[in-house]
Amino acid sequence: MISVNPDRVSQLEALLEEKKFVESSVYFYPGAPDEVSRLQAELVINTAIVSILKVSESEISEGEFWGIIEVAARALSVMDSEEMDRGFTYFEQIMDVFEIASSGGRLNQWRYGFDPTIQH
Known part of the structure; x- marks a missing residue:
């Protein structure tokens, strides 16, 4: 079980309020191509947080x-x-809120279709 304490709720609520998929030099992200795309991608992340x-x-x-x-x-x-890549950095931020260090290969599997840590 993963603890959901008031501090974590507060962090998630702050992330929920943040305008997402805007240009970010930190993540080398140019921003969504248009407002409709930005809002669609933001809705995906906000729905997960909610x-x-x-x-x-x-x-x-x-x-x-x-x-x-x-x-x-x-x-x-x-x-x-x-948008996929930037979305996955939001997943990592959510993981950080819960102090989850690793997705166990899940993020790589969902993003790229394979886990690069597994030897073939």
Whole structure:
């Protein structure tokens, strides 16, 4: 189980309020190509955050957490690669809120279709 404490809720709420998919030199992201694309991508990330917050006020199972992120990753998969990449950095920010150091290869699998840490 992953603890959902008031500090984490506050961090997620702050991320929820943030305008997303705008130009960022930190992430080498040029910004969404247009406002409609930006809003669509932002909705995917915000929906994931709201879903995490709605699951429980005290804890969320790892299965529920990764299930929510996977749904968002699938929604991003139909967007331009730049939005997909930036979306995955939002997933990493969410992971940081919960002090999750690794996705266990999930993010690579969802983004690229394989886990580069697995030897073939």
